[in-house]
Structure formats: structure tokens, C-alpha cells
Amino acid sequence: xxxxxxxxxxxxxxxxxxxxILAYLVSFVLNFGAAxxxxxxxxxxxxxxxxxxxxxxxxxxxxxxxxxTLRDRIRLLFSSGKACMTGTLLLIAYVFAFDNYPxxxxxxxxxxxxxWALIFIWRSFIDARLLLKSAREARRVxxxxxxxAGARIATQxxxxxxxxxxxxxxxxxxxxxxxxVVSGFEVLGTREQMxxxxxxxGVDRVVIxxxxxxxxxxxEFILICNETSxxxxxxxxxxxxxxxxxxxxxxxxxxxxxxADELDGVDLGGRRII
Numbered sequence: 001x002x003x004x005x006x007x008x009x010x011x012x013x014x015x016x017x018x019x020x021i022l023a024y025l026v027s028f029v030l031n032f033g034a035a036x037x038x039x040x041x042x043x044x045x046x047x048x049x050x051x052x053x054x055x056x057x058x059x060x061x062x063x064x065x066x067x068x069t070l071r072d073r074i075r076l077l078f079s080s081g082k083a084c085m086t087g088t089l090l091l092i093a094y095v096f097a098f099d100n101y102p103x104x105x106x107x108x109x110x111x112x113x114x115x116w117a118l119i120f121i122w123r124s125f126i127d128a129r130l131l132l133k134s135a136r137e138a139r140r141v142x143x144x145x146x147x148x149a150g151a152r153i154a155t156q157x158x159x160x161x162x163x164x165x166x167x168x169x170x171x172x173x174x175x176x177x178x179x180x181v182v183s184g185f186e187v188l189g190t191r192e193q194m195x196x197x198x199x200x201x202g203v204d205r206v207v208i209x210x211x212x213x214x215x216x217x218x219x220e221f222i223l224i225c226n227e228t229s230x231x232x233x234x235x236x237x238x239x240x241x242x243x244x245x246x247x248x249x250x251x252x253x254x255x256x257x258x259x260a261d262e263l264d265g266v267d268l269g270g271r272r273i274i
Contacts, residue, residue: 019118020055024048027110044103050094055087070123084116139204141165144221146172146182149235150209154183168201198228205231
């Protein structure tokens with residue numbers, strides 16, 4: 001699964017902390033009134049700090065930092081509920097074990113419900129922003145492999161009327177190609193520089209256009225994509241295409257150098273070869 005908004009995770013984490021604090025304060029205000037509630041809440045400062053750490057851990061454990069969870073509202077509702085219930089139970093255990101002052105147990109239900117409501121609304125808002133951004137902006141694409149397959153894909157993307165994808169450049173295992181221009185796009189570096197290029201170029205998607213590469217090489221590129229939470233598509237070999245041994249979806253860009261003409265008449269289930 002892909003992590004949520006990898007380039008802005010500090011803002012998301014900071015907002016989560018503020019919402020946990022807000023839920024904590026609101027719980028005391030609802031139970032004791034405004035002035036008395038805030039006074040009692042701050043008298044248990046250690047519990048407030050513990051609640052921040054415990055709830056953040058639960059949010060991560062139950063998948064609230066992953067895009068897949070946001071895309072399904074029912075899943076988001078139940079995952080956020082489980083995270084908040086677990087966080088509240090852990091907070092109760094902390095209070096019984098470590099809190100030196102009598103803690104009002106009556107606020108625990110309010111803490112649970114307030115956190116659940118706030119995190120669900122906040123994650124729904126993030127999802128709406130992601131959807132608006134994807135509809136408004138072209139995805140930035142890095143092509144792995146500056147050979148025939150990569151050049152063909154870059155040309156197709158450049159010439160498309162619907163500019164859903166914007167090529168930022170290539171990377172290639174041949175360091176001699178670094179700095180050269182292929183199909184109008186620069187070779188930005190090699191595999192060793194891929195993580196840094198993804199970060200500095202704001203890459204949203206990687207197309208691995210090395211159909212003849214060894215599986216271990218492809219696996220290394222996939223690992224980098226997973227580590228950087230970047231979408232990826234793989235150009236399969238000619239053999240994998242005609243046997244349909246390679247998993248393909250409607251968004252996958254497929255091309256095999258010197259083999260496109262041979263695919264005329266081959267039934268690929270409506271999938272595109274470019």
C-alpha cells in the first residue's frame with residue numbers, strides 16, 4: 001500500500017497531533033465546562049502527551065496513513081474506529097499504571113468519540129483534496145530505461161492530446177547516458193540516484209521500461225518505488241505480452257522494442273500497446 005501524501009507527511013502528522021490535543025480538550029470541556037475542563041485537562045499534562053503518542057501509533061497501525069484506506073469510506077470509518085478504540089484502551093491502561101493523580105475516567109468515552117469524529121472528517125478532507133489535485137494536475141512521470149522502449153513511451157506521452165502524464169526525464173543504468181537527451185527528455189541519472197530524483201522532481205509515477213532486464217533488476221526498481229511510495233508500471237517482455245503472463249491493467253503502458261508490429265491480431269483483452 002502507498003503512504004498518504006508522501007511529500008507533505010509532516011503537515012499531516014502535525015495536523016493529527018493538533019486534532020488529538022483538540023479532542024482531549026473538548027472531552028474535558030464537555031464533561032466539566034469550559035474553564036474547569038481546561039484547568040483539569042492541563043493538570044494531567046503527562047496523560048495528554050501519552051494520548052498523542054498512543055493515538056498516532058494506532059493511526060499508523062490501522063492504516064490511516066495509507067491512500068488505500070482513504071479510498072474506501074467504509075474501510076476508513078471502521079479503521080479509524082478501531083484505531084481510536086485501541087488508542088483509548090491503551091490510554092486507560094497508561095492512566096491506571098502511571099498517572100499519579102486521580103484521572104476522571106468519565107472523559108474516556110468522550111476522548112474516543114471526539115478522536116474518531118475528528119480523524120474521520122480530517123482523512124475525508126485529505127482524500128477530497130487528493131482527488132481534486134489528481135483531476136487538476138498532470139502526474140509527473142519518471143521513465144526507467146533510456147532505450148527503445150523508454151524512448152517510444154516518452155514520445156507517446158509527449159504527443160498525447162490529453163496531458164494526464166508529464167515526463168520529467170529518464171534514469172538509466174548506463175552512466176554514460178546521464179545528461180543526454182532522449183525523445184526530448186534528459187537522462188537525469190542512474191539507479192543509485194533514483195530515490196533522490198523521485199524526491200527532487202516530485203515524481204508521482206515510475207514507468208519501468210526495461211523489458212529485457214533481469215527480474216532482480218526489476219525487483220530493485222520496484223523496491224525503490226515502494227520505499228518512496230511512488231506508483232509504478234512495468235513494460236513486460238514480448239513473451240509475457242503474447243502469453244499474458246504479465247499482470248496488466250488499464251493504466252499500464254506497454255511496449256516492447258522492435259516487437260510492436262508483431263502484435264497485430266493478438267488478443268490482449270482490449271489493453272493498449274504503445
